Amino acid sequence: MFHSDITVHEDGSLTVKETIRVVSEGKEIKRGIYRDFPTRYNQYWGNRTVGFAVLEVLRNSRPEKYFQKGIFNGVRTYIGEQDTLIPQGGHTYTLVYTTDRQLGFFKDYDELYWNVTGNDWTFPIEKASANVRLPQGAIRKIGNHTAYTGLAGERGKDFKAEIDFYGGIKYETTRPLAQHEGLTIAFSWPKGFVTEPDTKAKIRYFYQDNRGLFYGFIGLLVVLGYYLFAWAKVGRDPSKGVMIVHYAAPENMSPAEVRYFLRKEYDDKTLAAAIINMAVKGHLSIKEEDGKYRLLRREKGKASLSTEEIFVLSDLLDSGNEIVLEKENGPKIRSATRQLENRLKLKYRLGKPYFISNKKYFLVGLLLSFIVFLIGGGIDAAETYYLPAFIFICFWLTPWSFYTFGFLVPGMIKSWMNFRGPFLKRLLQIPSILFITFFTLAFLGAEVLVIYYFFFSMSFAVGLLIPFVLLVNVVFFFLLKNITLETRKILDAIKGFKQFLEATEKDRLNMLNPPEKTPELFEKYLPYALALDVEQRWGEQFSDVLANVSATGYSPAWYSGMGTGITSVNKFSSSIGHSFTDALSSSSTSLSSGVGFGGGRGGGSGGGGSSGGGGGGGGGGGW
Structure with missing residues (x-):
C-alpha cells in the first residue's frame, strides 16, 4: 500500500x-x-x-x-x-x-x-x-x-x-x-x-542549476579569444604581392617541386611531372604501346636533373635500361614514389621552414579546451555523482576525438575522393578503402556512444559545448598554420608563372616581351603545365606553331606512340597528362597497399501528460 x-x-x-x-x-x-x-x-x-x-x-x-x-x-x-x-x-x-x-x-x-x-x-x-x-x-x-x-x-x-x-x-x-x-x-x-x-x-x-553551462560558455569564449589572438599574432599569411607574369619557374624549381610547394601535399601527378621532365631533358624516352607506357634510358641528357629526379631515375631503372609501367613493376614504382615524396618533404617540410605549423600555440589552445571540459562538464557531472567516471572519460575522449576527426575521417574522405581512374586501379583500391571506412566508422561509433554518455550525465546545453569546443580547435588547427615571407614570394612567382602558361593569345599581347613560341619552349614547360594542371591550355598556345613544323605533324624526340606525328598539340598535352598519371597510379597500386590515415514538464492537467511525468517520482525497493 x-x-x-x-x-x-x-x-x-x-x-x-x-x-x-x-x-x-x-x-x-x-x-x-x-x-x-x-x-x-x-x-x-x-x-x-x-x-x-x-x-x-x-x-x-x-x-x-x-x-x-x-x-x-x-x-x-x-x-x-x-x-x-x-x-x-x-x-x-x-x-x-x-x-x-x-x-x-x-x-x-x-x-x-x-x-x-x-x-x-x-x-x-x-x-x-x-x-x-x-x-x-x-x-x-x-x-x-x-x-x-x-x-x-x-x-x-x-x-x-x-x-x-x-x-x-x-x-x-x-x-x-x-x-x-x-x-x-x-x-x-x-x-x-x-x-x-x-x-x-x-x-x-537558472544560474544555480547551470553553473557548468555558465562556466563552460565563458571557457569557450576564452578559448575562442585566445585562438583569435594567436591567429592575429602568428597565423595570418603575409599579404599577396602584386601579380607579375613570370616566364620561368621560380628559384630553378623542378615541376615536382612546384606542384608539391603549391599543393602542400604529394600525389601521383607529382611523379608524372617529374618523369616527363626527365624525358624532356633527354634522360628518358617514353614509348606508348598498346595502352602501356615504357620508359627507356637515354645515354646523355641535354640538361642536368634536380636532386629528387636523380633518385627517382635511379629507383625506376636501377641497373636496367627500361621499365614498363604495369602492375608487375609496382614495387619499383612505389619505391620511386616514396623516394620523391620523402625528398620533397625533407626539403620543404623538415628542412627550411617554408611552412610554419605554430604547434606551440595550438597546444596551448588544446590545453585551455581541456580545462574547459573539466570545469564545465565536471561541475555538471559532480551534481550527478558521475565525476570520477567523467574525469576518466574526459582524458580518454580528447585524444580519441582528435585522432578520429583529425586523421581517420580526413583519411576516409581522401580515400573516397581518390577512388577514380582506370577500372583495374579502382578494383584494387576497394579492399583498402573498405578497411579504412569500416575502421573509421567503428571509431565514430565509439565517439557517438561516449558523447551520448556525456549528454546523459549532464544537461543537453552543456553537452552541446563539446562539439563547439572541438570545432573551434579543428578550425584553428588549420588557421594557425602560416607561411614565411619568402614562401609568399615563391607562391606569387608560381602563380605568375601559371598565368603565363595558361595565357590566351589576347593575354600574350598584353605581356612585356614574352618568349618566342617554339617547339623547344613548348617541351621545356610542358612538365610545369602538367604540374599546375594547365597542360591543355599550354598546348592550345602552340597549336599553330607546331602544326607547321612538319608535314606529318609534330614529333618530340622523347616520346613516341601516337602514330607518325602529333597533329593536335592540345590533345597530346591533355592526353599525356591524364593517361600517363593514371598509368603510374594503376601500376603502383596493389592489394597490400593501404590508405593512409594522415594528412518537459507542465500541461499534464490538460490531458497531455502520462504516467511517470511531472515532478516527484523515483521509486524504491528493499535492502
Missing part, C-alpha cells in the same frame, strides 16, 4: 507525507526499504534542480534511523541500519519531506503535475492513493484534473478521483500496480493563490 498526503503551500513549496506498508519475508526487505527521489532534471535549455529535505522518518509509528546517498539524478534515502535486520511480517513506513520548484506556472493558471509513487519500485503496489491540499480557497476554483496509471509513458485511467471542497482532492487506483507501474496526478487552479517566482528569482535559479 502506498498513500501520499501532499500539501501545496502559498510560497510554492510542497510538504509530502508518504505512508508505505510492506510485508518483509527476509529476502528483498531485510533491513528496511529505500526511497529514490529525483532532484535533477536534464532539459534542452539546461538543468533544473529541485529541493529535497527529509523532515521525519518512522517505522510502525516510531522514529527510524536513515541515511542518504546520491544517485545520478537525485537522492536515495535508506530507511534502517546496515547492521540491523527487521522482523519478518508487516511494517508501515512514514517518510515526511519538503520539496520546492515542483509547480508549473502558466499564463492563466498554475498546476501540480506530480508522480505520486514513482515508476521504479522493485515490487508491485497493491493500492496507491493521494490526498492533495491547496492554499485556502484554491480548491473551490480547481480547474482541469486527471491522473495516469501504468508504465512510464502510458496514459492508463485506472483511478477514481473525488473533490472535497473542505479537504482537498483525492485520487485512488482501481487496480494493483505491477513492478515499474505508477500513479501520476495532475490538476490546475487559477493564478493568485501561490506566489510565482519573479524574473530575478528565475535568473538566480
